[in-house]
Amino acid sequence: MKVDLFATPSGIQEAFLKERTAVVIDVLRATSTITTALYNGCSKVIPVVDIEEALSIAKNYDPGTFLLGGERFAQKIEGFHLSNSPREYTRDAVEGKTIIFTTTNGTKAIRKASEARDIVIASFLNVTRVCDYIKEKGQDLAIICAGTDGRFSLEDILAAGAIASQLKNELDVKLDDLGLAGCFMYEKNRDNLAGILRNTLHYSRLVGLGFDKDIEVCLSLDTSPVVPVYRDGVNLTGVHLL
Amino acid sequence: MKVDLFATPSGIQEAFLKERTAVVIDVLRATSTITTALYNGCSKVIPVVDIEEALSIAKNYDPGTFLLGGERFAQKIEGFHLSNSPREYTRDAVEGKTIIFTTTNGTKAIRKASEARDIVIASFLNVTRVCDYIKEKGQDLAIICAGTDGRFSLEDILAAGAIASQLKNELDVKLDDLGLAGCFMYEKNRDNLAGILRNTLHYSRLVGLGFDKDIEVCLSLDTSPVVPVYRDGVNLTGVHLL
Numbered sequence: 001m002k003v004d005l006f007a008t009p010s011g012i013q014e015a016f017l018k019e020r021t022a023v024v025i026d027v028l029r030a031t032s033t034i035t036t037a038l039y040n041g042c043s044k045v046i047p048v049v050d051i052e053e054a055l056s057i058a059k060n061y062d063p064g065t066f067l068l069g070g071e072r073f074a075q076k077i078e079g080f081h082l083s084n085s086p087r088e089y090t091r092d093a094v095e096g097k098t099i100i101f102t103t104t105n106g107t108k109a110i111r112k113a114s115e116a117r118d119i120v121i122a123s124f125l126n127v128t129r130v131c132d133y134i135k136e137k138g139q140d141l142a143i144i145c146a147g148t149d150g151r152f153s154l155e156d157i158l159a160a161g162a163i164a165s166q167l168k169n170e171l172d173v174k175l176d177d178l179g180l181a182g183c184f185m186y187e188k189n190r191d192n193l194a195g196i197l198r199n200t201l202h203y204s205r206l207v208g209l210g211f212d213k214d215i216e217v218c219l220s221l222d223t224s225p226v227v228p229v230y231r232d233g234v235n236l237t238g239v240h241l242l
Numbered sequence: 243m244k245v246d247l248f249a250t251p252s253g254i255q256e257a258f259l260k261e262r263t264a265v266v267i268d269v270l271r272a273t274s275t276i277t278t279a280l281y282n283g284c285s286k287v288i289p290v291v292d293i294e295e296a297l298s299i300a301k302n303y304d305p306g307t308f309l310l311g312g313e314r315f316a317q318k319i320e321g322f323h324l325s326n327s328p329r330e331y332t333r334d335a336v337e338g339k340t341i342i343f344t345t346t347n348g349t350k351a352i353r354k355a356s357e358a359r360d361i362v363i364a365s366f367l368n369v370t371r372v373c374d375y376i377k378e379k380g381q382d383l384a385i386i387c388a389g390t391d392g393r394f395s396l397e398d399i400l401a402a403g404a405i406a407s408q409l410k411n412e413l414d415v416k417l418d419d420l421g422l423a424g425c426f427m428y429e430k431n432r433d434n435l436a437g438i439l440r441n442t443l444h445y446s447r448l449v450g451l452g453f454d455k456d457i458e459v460c461l462s463l464d465t466s467p468v469v470p471v472y473r474d475g476v477n478l479t480g481v482h483l484l
Contacts, residue, residue, distance in 0.1 A: 011392065151420075152249065176393065176394075177443055178393075181394070196426065199417070201418065
């Protein structure tokens with residue numbers, strides 16, 4: 001199995017994705033939040049790029065059946081129900097509801113992946129289940145990190161490395177250079193991810209905004225059995241692999 | 243000092259470079275070869291992107307005063323005097339001559355860097371001297387890796403990490419996420435660079451073509467006291483810092 005890792009969505013050719021499973025990662029915090037929402041029973045997540053698009057889609061839903069969620073500049077969007085904190089997406093808040101969701105980097109990466117044969121959402125929360133899904137599909141892989149403002153973001157690379165590390169222990173995997181780097185860095189830092197991330201851009205920005213508890217949630221390994229799968233270019237629904 | 247690391251030249255804004263020192267790295271093999279040529283007394287290196295441009299510039303020189311060097315698909319270009327192997331750029335071959343030089347990834351990266359305030363060429367061969375030059379200039383840094391065919395190339399990131407590692411031991415340095423990753427990977431692998439590079443794309447491609455000895459030369463730390471400096475958007479000349 002070939003595994004190629006991209007630090008940001010830019011520059012990936014759509015033709016490259018056609019026969020691949022795409023795995024989209026935005027550890028802090030979009031893909032951690034999506035996974036949490038689906039684990040807690042929301043009916044689906046609709047990832048959208050623009051706030052306007054989110055508001056427009058919301059008009060198709062009866063009040064009480066949907067929630068608007070996401071962030072700009074790491075903060076809740078005016079008029080939205082929920083921010084981009086996984087801790088807000090409790091069962092009480094989301095069960096049975098449709099989440100219309102937009103974030104700065106993560107939802108763009110999901111849209112970019114939409115040409116792939118299969119598209120799943122990963123974070124530290126569901127590494128093992130994502131690997132199970134990838135093995136079941138048996139396709140070559142494109143792991144697409146959201147990055148931060150178009151730049152390499154280390155927390156995403158470490159989560160990609162966690163997936164690559166687990167796959168190479170079980171399969172004959174051919175990693176590209178960035179995949180090898182991510183795998184090495186994850187394996188050397190798995191016992192203290194916060195240590196290596198302490199000086200990184202997005203992590204320290206979130207700490208500065210007081211989001212320490214979100215970070216702690218987002219760096220927890222395998223706390224969710226759900227694999228969010230993107231279907232029909234519109235919806236994310238959760239596949240539970242138990 | 244801010245140090246930002248780019249895995250490839252694409253996507254770097256020219257305005258970002260204006261007040262920075264740019265350090266261009268293509269370990270296998272362009273920047274190792276340029277450093278070697280200047281160490282061995284060539285009068286200058288003219289990096290060009292196209293073969294046609296190289297041939298056109300050569301017309302301005304008398305026979306015997308210049309050499310055409312470089313590669314396409316890692317092999318010598320038809321009609322050129324030298325390939326992209328540092329081992330060909332001996333004092334006997336290059337002393338006093340102008341080298342007109344074109345490679346697949348490296349010379350493009352040099353051109354991309356041309357908007358920076360100062361531009362130097364680095365490889366493992368001159369890490370310490372490049373750091374001396376950077377400290378003397380005192381500007382923020384953009385380390386621009388050539389990459390391989392537009393993708394992240396681990397050998398370049400390790401050399402960038404060697405520079406970042408040395409700078410942070412001596413200065414108050416703020417590394418971006420990729421800089422932190424490069425630094426970590428260099429420090430953990432400095433005693434066996436070939437070990438971590440064995441499965442990487444460009445390294446294994448060169449091994450497959452029989453270039454093992456070139457690789458050995460290119461992974462040697464601090465064998466050259468020369469810092470190639472790009473001047474006037476045209477020429478690379480060597481600054482010897484002893």
